[in-house]
Amino acid sequence: MPNPRFLQTAERWKNQAPPEERNRVEKTKRAVDTQDLDYFFLGGKLGKETHDLIVKKYGADSPFVTQNVVYDKNVGLIKGSKLGYIIALNEFLPDGMRTSTSYDLQKAIDGKKVFQKGTYEDLGLVLYNESGMNEYLARDLAGQIKDRQELRFPALINLTGLKLRFENKAPNGIAFNLGDESQIIYAPILSCSNDRKKFSKLDGDGLPIFEDNGDHTFYAGSSGLSVLFRDRYSDLYARDRYLVYSNADGRVLVCREAARSKSGGK
Amino acid sequence: MANKKDTLQDKVQGLYGRISQDFYLNRDDFEANGQRYNSALLLGTLTELNKGNMLLFGEYGGGKTTSAEYLNAVFNGLPLDLVKRVAIRGNPQLTEEKMVGRPHYGKMHKGEEDVVWQHFVMIGPKIFDEFNRIPESNQAVVLNGVDRGEWNYLNDFVSTGRQPFFATCNYADRGNNGLIPPILDRIDVAVESGFPGVMNALHIAQDYHNDKDEILRNPELTRKALAILNSGKSYEEAQKELETIVQQQQTRLRDAGFSVLSEEDKSKIEQGVRGVVLDRDAEQYFAFLVSEMNSSPKYGQKRSIDNPEGDKQNGLYLNATFAGSGSRREEKSLIRYAKSLAWLQGEGEVNLDHISQVAPYVLWHRVRWTPETEQTFRDSDRKDPLDLHIAKTLLGDGTSEMPGVKKRYSESQANYQRVIDLAGHGKIDQAVQEAKEFYADGRGHPIFLDTLKDLGGR
Numbered sequence: 001m002p003n004p005r006f007l008q009t010a011e012r013w014k015n016q017a018p019p020e021e022r023n024r025v026e027k028t029k030r031a032v033d034t035q036d037l038d039y040f041f042l043g044g045k046l047g048k049e050t051h052d053l054i055v056k057k058y059g060a061d062s063p064f065v066t067q068n069v070v071y072d073k074n075v076g077l078i079k080g081s082k083l084g085y086i087i088a089l090n091e092f093l094p095d096g097m098r099t100s101t102s103y104d105l106q107k108a109i110d111g112k113k114v115f116q117k118g119t120y121e122d123l124g125l126v127l128y129n130e131s132g133m134n135e136y137l138a139r140d141l142a143g144q145i146k147d148r149q150e151l152r153f154p155a156l157i158n159l160t161g162l163k164l165r166f167e168n169k170a171p172n173g174i175a176f177n178l179g180d181e182s183q184i185i186y187a188p189i190l191s192c193s194n195d196r197k198k199f200s201k202l203d204g205d206g207l208p209i210f211e212d213n214g215d216h217t218f219y220a221g222s223s224g225l226s227v228l229f230r231d232r233y234s235d236l237y238a239r240d241r242y243l244v245y246s247n248a249d250g251r252v253l254v255c256r257e258a259a260r261s262k263s264g265g266k
Numbered sequence: 267m268a269n270k271k272d273t274l275q276d277k278v279q280g281l282y283g284r285i286s287q288d289f290y291l292n293r294d295d296f297e298a299n300g301q302r303y304n305s306a307l308l309l310g311t312l313t314e315l316n317k318g319n320m321l322l323f324g325e326y327g328g329g330k331t332t333s334a335e336y337l338n339a340v341f342n343g344l345p346l347d348l349v350k351r352v353a354i355r356g357n358p359q360l361t362e363e364k365m366v367g368r369p370h371y372g373k374m375h376k377g378e379e380d381v382v383w384q385h386f387v388m389i390g391p392k393i394f395d396e397f398n399r400i401p402e403s404n405q406a407v408v409l410n411g412v413d414r415g416e417w418n419y420l421n422d423f424v425s426t427g428r429q430p431f432f433a434t435c436n437y438a439d440r441g442n443n444g445l446i447p448p449i450l451d452r453i454d455v456a457v458e459s460g461f462p463g464v465m466n467a468l469h470i471a472q473d474y475h476n477d478k479d480e481i482l483r484n485p486e487l488t489r490k491a492l493a494i495l496n497s498g499k500s501y502e503e504a505q506k507e508l509e510t511i512v513q514q515q516q517t518r519l520r521d522a523g524f525s526v527l528s529e530e531d532k533s534k535i536e537q538g539v540r541g542v543v544l545d546r547d548a549e550q551y552f553a554f555l556v557s558e559m560n561s562s563p564k565y566g567q568k569r570s571i572d573n574p575e576g577d578k579q580n581g582l583y584l585n586a587t588f589a590g591s592g593s594r595r596e597e598k599s600l601i602r603y604a605k606s607l608a609w610l611q612g613e614g615e616v617n618l619d620h621i622s623q624v625a626p627y628v629l630w631h632r633v634r635w636t637p638e639t640e641q642t643f644r645d646s647d648r649k650d651p652l653d654l655h656i657a658k659t660l661l662g663d664g665t666s667e668m669p670g671v672k673k674r675y676s677e678s679q680a681n682y683q684r685v686i687d688l689a690g691h692g693k694i695d696q697a698v699q700e701a702k703e704f705y706a707d708g709r710g711h712p713i714f715l716d717t718l719k720d721l722g723g724r
Contacts, residue, residue, distance in 0.1 A: 002694060006720035013546055014690025015683070129676055152681055152704075188706045192669040192677060193581030210709075212579065222669045222677060 020150065039100065039108035041119075042089070042252040043077035051078060053092045054085065058164075064172040065164070068246035081122045081250025083227055083243055084174060087162045089252060098160045100253035102206025105230060108253060116234060119251040123206065124228040125157040125176075126190050126238040132223025134243060136170055141225065144178045154238075156187040156205070156228065172244060190238050192222035199236070208236055272525065274535050275612050280525035281340055282311050288478060289340075290333045291466035295649065298623045299611060306333050306457045309627055310432070312606045314341040314391075315535055317428040318599070319412055319452060321397075321445075321631055323435050323651065324459035331395050333459055334432035336482070338391040341430070343516035343526060345484035348491050349393065352385040356399035362407045367419035370498075381422040385495050387411070388504055390429040397433035398442040405446050413452045424501045437651075447590075447632075454599035455624075456631035458651055481522050487511050535609070542605040547618040550682065552600070554675045554713050555625065555661065558584035559592030561712040567591070574636055580708040584660060584671055587639040593632070600628045622662065622672055630657035642668060678704070678711045685717055697721055 042050070051071040058065040065088050069080035086099045093099070100108070102123040108114045130139045145151045161181035164174050178184075189207050198214030208218045221239035228238050232249060272280070286292060286307055294302040296309075306322060306329075313320040314337055322330040335353070339346040354365055363369075366387055370380035386392060394408070411417045415426040433453065436442060462470070494507045516526045527535070544552070563580040565572045568591035577586040604621040613620070630653045639656060646665075648655040664670030681704045688697035698721050705714035 002689070002722050003720040006717070007689060009549075010686045010690035013549070013683075013686045015687050018691040018693075019684050019687040129680075131676070152684075153677055188704065188710045191581070191674075191710070192664075193583055193674060193711070194709065195582055195667065195669065197579075197581075210579075220669075222664075222673050 037104070037107070038256040039104060039111070039113040040254055040256070041077060041114055042254050043071075043075070046094075046254075047071055047076070047078045048073075050089055050092045054088045057091075058084075058088060062172075062174075063244045064174040067244065068248075069250070070248075078252050079248045079250065080246040081120065081229075081252050082246040083122055083125065083159065084164060085246070086122055086159050086252060087164050087176070089254075090160060091163075093254065096257045098255055100255050101158045101160065102156075102228060102230075102236070103202060103204060104206070104255050105253055106202045106206065109234070114251075114253065116230070116251075118232050119249050120229055120231045121251055121253055122159070122227055122229045124159055125162075126187070126221060126226045126228050127151075127153065127155045127157060128192070128221055128223050128226065129153050130224075133221065133239075134171075134225040137175055137243070138225035140167075140170070140175050141178070144176075145184055148178065149184065151184075152186045154187055154190045156185040156190060156207070158183045158185075190218075190220060190228075192220040194218060195220035195222075273612075274527075274531055274538065275610055277525040277527060277531065278311065278315065278535070278610060281527070282307060284524060285333075285336050285340055289336045289482075290329060291470055292329075292333075292462045293460070293466070295460065296623065298607060299613075299617070299619050301611060305627065306330075306459045307337075308607075309455045309457050309603070310334065310337045311341075312603050312610070313337070313432070313455065314430050315532075315539065315606050315610075316454070316602055317430050318454040318602065319431040319433070321433050321435060321450075321453045321456035322459050323437060323456060323631075325461075326436060328459045329462070330434035330459040331393065334393045334434065338393060338430060338432070339482050340519070340524060341527060342391045343512040343519065344389070344391065345488045345491070345511075345515055346479055346482035347485055348389070348488040348511075349391070351488060351492065352389045352495075353393035353395050354386050356394065356396035358399060358401055360400045360404060362404070362419065365404075365407060366411070366417055367422070369420065379420060381419050382498070383417070383419070383424055383501065385492075387417045387424055387426065388495050388501060389508075390426060392429060392431045394431070394433040396436065396442070398435040398445055400443070402443050402446050405449050409448060409452065412449070426501070445631075450632050451593050451595050453631060455603055455627045456654075457627060458654065482519075484515055484518065487515055539602075539606045539609045542608050542613070543615055544601070544604070544621070545615040545617050548604065548616045548621040550679060551618055551621055551672065551675050552597075554678070554682075554711070555584070555671050556592060556597060557711070557713040557716045558671055558674075561585060561716055563708040563712065563715060575638070582668060583674070583712060585712065587636060587656075587660060587668070589634045589636060596628060596632055600625055603628060618672075625661045626654060626657035629661065630654040633657065639668075674711060678713070682711075682713055682717075685714070689721065694721060 048071050055066055061067050065084035069082060069085045072079045090099055105121055105123060109116050127138060127141060130142045142151055161179040161183060163177040163179050165177045166173060167175040185205050187207055197210040197218050199208035199210050199216055199218055200214040201209045203209055217235045219237045219239055226238045227241040227243060229241060230236050286304060290307055292304040292307060294304050296303045296305040309320060310333055322334060324330045335346060335349050338344060338349045365384060367381045367383045370382050373380045412431055415428045417424045491508060491511045494504050520526045560568050562568045562577050562585055564576045568585055570590040574586050574589050604616045604624045607624055608616040608620045635656055643656050659665060660670045662670045663673045685697050685701045688700060701714045701717045704710045705718060
């Protein structure tokens with residue numbers, strides 16, 4: 001039997017319009033989950049070619065996309081990482097390839113496909129609310145999500161499926177567009193109240209599973225729009241990064257459907 | 267001179283301004299809705315309007331007692347010398363007989379029992395100076411009086427009703443004691459009487475004989491008042507006669523340009539404050555705060571006998587940062603003071619700024635932060651005493667390391683509103699289902715656990 005005082009208060013506090021039915025397809029299962037994937041840090045011929053295409057489209061000094069991300073021919077690797085670059089990269093990657101999610105990176109580390117220590121990787125966006133950090137982009141993205149489905153904070157947005165949009169009013173002149181494949185995951189675990197909790201494993205959405213004596217630490221954000229990334233010690237961050245920041249420790253992890261690559265891409 | 271068209275708010279602001287400009291020189295350190303105040307004087311003013319209880323901390327000679335004396339004198343039409351005369355100065359030898367009442371020794375010799383009430387009890391607005399110099403065991407003597415205005419001695423009692431009560435405390439030194447938690451819980455708000463700034467200090471120092479107080483003093487009326495108090499008349503009779511003294515002093519103050527408050531004004535103010543309501547944001551912030559202070563996913567609810575660190579595994583909410591729990595008195599204090607602040611600002615509704623700005627002053631003296639919480643903030647840059655600084659930070663936006671209640675409120679409010687909307691539109695099962703999802707087995711905000719309990723889902 002509900003507490004009548006709660007119901008009285010709810011009657012007073014409620015919005016006149018009844019809440020919309022929640023869109024139950026807000027979290028789509030990744031089609032690639034069940035597939036055999038290869039993981040590698042972007043480099044070699046593919047890295048060089050895609051980098052050139054990105055530079056051609058966005059310019060070599062675009063703060064939001066290319067600034068401080070370079071192809072290092074000495075080691076044959078893309079060095080540096082920022083969200084804009086990764087989203088742009090997805091435009092140019094061949095079929096069967098995409099950039100990685102948080103889940104992918106953990107899988108790559110566990111499978112010893114990459115040596116992550118000493119590098120950082122950008123993995124997604126976390127939308128905490130519509131004000132504070134990166135407010136313009138937060139509001140813009142929140143509006144797009146609301147048009148499509150119910151928005152609940154904090155929301156994890158994977159980078160695959162996102163597009164860049166030239167937008168004069170946006171800081172740096174670029175904003176995000178949700179694509180058809182965009183995955184928006186309600187992720188209460190990324191809430192600021194879980195700041196500095198320990199974890200060793202991630203769940204199927206790439207979100208931390210907390211345990212008292214975990215090997216890594218999660219650092220939560222609390223407002224606006226934040227970058228989700230793992231740092232050189234594999235700690236998971238949803239705060240303290242400028243969207244345009246990049247340095248030479250950044251790496252871009254790419255996933256390739258292994259079966260397809262072996263068969264020449266069918 | 268106060269204009270007849272002045273609203274009651276104008277009158278109160280006028281008194282606040284007069285004390286601030288001419289008597290208790292200070293610096294502003296409190297802001298609500300764009301208006302700046304001095305916290306000691308503002309909350310002291312609200313204490314007068316509310317007939318509340320206030321604790322003033324500060325250094326020796328920092329103006330704690332002085333501010334309380336001015337407030338009681340100006341807001342209640344009492345001669346300043348009378349206010350000083352009836353205040354109690356705390357010391358370890360204070361007994362119930364010196365504070366509350368004593369046997370009538372003459373009658374006692376004749377085998378009769380009668381009580382002589384101390385002036386401290388007989389005069390409404392009260393000041394207990396250096397409160398923490400009385401031993402903890404004697405602090406309980408004033409418990410009921412402070413809380414309800416009921417004073418007991420032998421088989422007699424006097425009911426004064428709630429009256430403004432100010433207690434001053436020096437910071438810990440060798441001569442003072444801790445304040446017992448039941449007393450602290452009965453104190454509505456606590457403030458620090460801070461350093462007023464060099465120029466104000468220069469001004470204060472040059473008035474070394476307190477000549478400015480002359481306008482508030484009235485030795486003749488004080489003598490008359492003491493004669494009434496010593497006459498052996500009953501409390502009710504004495505109060506009636508004291509009213510004449512108050513009226514005479516108020517006339518004098520009015521002539522000196524003070525916007526004096528009559529009893530009728532005070533009654534209207536009380537009604538006005540009662541009529542102020544909380545807007546939805548203020549009520550929901552209150553709900554989030556209360557849920558964090560009282561709920562414990564690990565132990566069922568917050569208790570002073572449980573280790574608060576145990577709740578850390580469920581997230582860095584307020585419940586993991588202090589020992590003990592919230593109290594119903596504390597919540598009443600918060601609502602009362604937030605409402606009176608809104609009233610003073612001429613608002614019909616308490617908004618988020620009113621309630622979140624007042625909240626730290628209601629909590630900081632009541633809450634025992636864990637050593638780990640204190641350690642986190644010990645070396646941070648701050649303007650306030652450590653406990654108040656922690657309260658302001660953790661009840662506001664917090665830091666990047668320890669987010670605050672206001673931040674969590676802004677983060678989870680949309681989700682909470684959805685549950686409220688579902689329940690408000692009769693979709694109880696769906697509200698339970700979504701509250702469960704938002705609570706996320708203890709990882710979500712404790713407000714959702716509380717909601718689940720209210721909806722019968724737990």
